[in-house]
Amino acid sequence: MDRELKRQGLKTRQGKLAVMAAGSLLLLLSMxxxxxxxxxxxxxxxxWLAYSQFDGSNAHLILTTVRVPRALIAAAVGAGLxxxxxIMQVVTRNPLASPAILGIxxxxxxxxxxxxxxxGSALTMSGMVWIAMLGxxxxxxxxxxxxxxxxxxxxxxxxxxxxxAVAAFASSVTSGIxxxxxxxxxxxxxWMIGSxxxxxxxxxxxxxxxxxxGLLLAFILAVPLNVMALxxxxxxxxxxxxxxxxxxxxxxxxxxxxxAVAAAGPIxxxxxxxxxxxxxxxxxxxxxxxxxxxxAGALLLVAADVASRFVLMPKEVPVGVATAIxxxxxxxxxxxxxxxxx
Numbered sequence: 001m002d003r004e005l006k007r008q009g010l011k012t013r014q015g016k017l018a019v020m021a022a023g024s025l026l027l028l029l030s031m032x033x034x035x036x037x038x039x040x041x042x043x044x045x046x047x048w049l050a051y052s053q054f055d056g057s058n059a060h061l062i063l064t065t066v067r068v069p070r071a072l073i074a075a076a077v078g079a080g081l082x083x084x085x086x087i088m089q090v091v092t093r094n095p096l097a098s099p100a101i102l103g104i105x106x107x108x109x110x111x112x113x114x115x116x117x118x119x120g121s122a123l124t125m126s127g128m129v130w131i132a133m134l135g136x137x138x139x140x141x142x143x144x145x146x147x148x149x150x151x152x153x154x155x156x157x158x159x160x161x162x163x164x165a166v167a168a169f170a171s172s173v174t175s176g177i178x179x180x181x182x183x184x185x186x187x188x189x190x191w192m193i194g195s196x197x198x199x200x201x202x203x204x205x206x207x208x209x210x211x212x213x214g215l216l217l218a219f220i221l222a223v224p225l226n227v228m229a230l231x232x233x234x235x236x237x238x239x240x241x242x243x244x245x246x247x248x249x250x251x252x253x254x255x256x257x258x259x260a261v262a263a264a265g266p267i268x269x270x271x272x273x274x275x276x277x278x279x280x281x282x283x284x285x286x287x288x289x290x291x292x293x294x295x296a297g298a299l300l301l302v303a304a305d306v307a308s309r310f311v312l313m314p315k316e317v318p319v320g321v322a323t324a325i326x327x328x329x330x331x332x333x334x335x336x337x338x339x340x341x342x
Contacts, residue, residue, distance in 0.1 A: 016288055019281065023295045027075065030302045034071040035063060038309045039316075042067075069201040074305045074319070075298035076204060077196065077264045078274075080211050080256040082297025083218050083290055085271020086278070090229050090286070091249045092147075094156035095334050098271030099136075099257040102163030105266035106170035107139025108132040108258055109192055113174045117181040125206050125262075133210070133258030139166060140250060194265040194320025196305055207259040214255030215294060221248055222286040229284055267320045269327020270297055276334060300326075 036042045040062055049055070050063040081099060088097040099105050115123055115131045123131075143166050147159030174192065224245045227235045235242060260267070278292040304322040311317045 016282055016292075020292065020295060023292075023299060027295060027299045027302065030299055030306065031071040031075060034074065034302050034306050035067040037306060038067070039314050065200070069199060069204060070196050070305065071302060072201070073199050073204045073263055074196045074301045076208065076211055077260045077267065078270055078297040078299070078301030079294040080214060080260045080297070081267060081270040082274035082278075082293040082300070083215060084253045084256040084260075086275040086286070086290060086293045087218055087221070087225065087249050087253055088271070089275055090225050091246060092156065092159055094159055095276070096156075096160050096272065096331065097163075098269070099253070099260075100167070100266065100268035101160065101272060101331075102140070102143050103165075103167035103170060104136045104139050104143075104163075104253070104257050105261055105268065106167040106174070107142075108135035108261040109266050110170040110174045111135025111138070112261070113177050113192070117177050125203060129207055129210065129259065129262040132262035133254055136258040136261065137250075137254045139170070140254060142166060144250075192265055193318045194267040194323075195318040196264050196301070197316060197318070199264065203263050207263045210255050210259040214252050214259065217248060217252040217255070218290055221245065221252065222290055225249070225286040226284070229286075265320065267301070267323055269323045269330070270301060272334075273323075273327050273330045274300060276330065 035047060036044070040059075042059060042063060046059045047063055050057075050060040054060065085098040088099070088102065089095055091097075092102075109132075111131050111134055112128055115128070143159065143163045146162035146166070147155060178189075224240060227238055227240045228242070228245060230238075232242070257271075274293050274297045275289070278289055278296055282288040282292050301319065301323070304326065305319045308317040308319050308322045311322075
């Protein structure tokens, strides 16, 4: 009974706001830890001096050009991937849907690697953003066409299998191109690893407008997504324009996933883990679920990045590896639970 009362209390408006405030504070603390902790340890005073004196010291360079951009990029990418995963799961009616599981991340990386092989150093960061979004859009459309049946109805299992197949195909082609064109190997690896290490603040500033537009579009779609979650027939009976909502949802996912890949490479499982955790807290109402996903996704990726620095000290594990270790058990759990429910 006490547990049920706690669950009900959390699902009140006051409970949701309180948890969101606590999560925001925890995110700020995690970002501060990301800036201060690592191979080189710093204190609050070092951070203050780095931005007040600009003395060109070792601490100043590490904090301003490495640590702060890294924390900001991790938070932005985590938020974008988590919200994209939440949208995909309700639109496709597939609890396993995420940018990584359905091959969208792999498709975006494939387009980037092809462009690097063709244009090399002439390709700018701004151009990579558009190429990543084009790859994400093309992959999403292809997986959608493979995963639908007659009447434009989604078949969740078929969609998941199609996404896995496309992801494997894109990864194989990417590896083949890198072996053939060795000149682009080093640059391509920078985007394939799935890491926020080595990224600069300019990377974030270029993708930030697209991430913000994707998040705003996602929040605008919160109410239509609530209606869509009721089911195809119910949504149509309530006057929902399914085609319009799907197109707008796809645009939001492409903006979010494409920007995330362009900034940090293909980081897996954030879009799968976070929506399920947030639904356990706030339920299915996307007016709360999407902001919670943005906050929890940012927190997860920042915390995973901090933890990855201490696994093989003094070397660092790419944050994509850390999220994969966390996400694999969740993927198995969700798949087994869905099989049991069926």
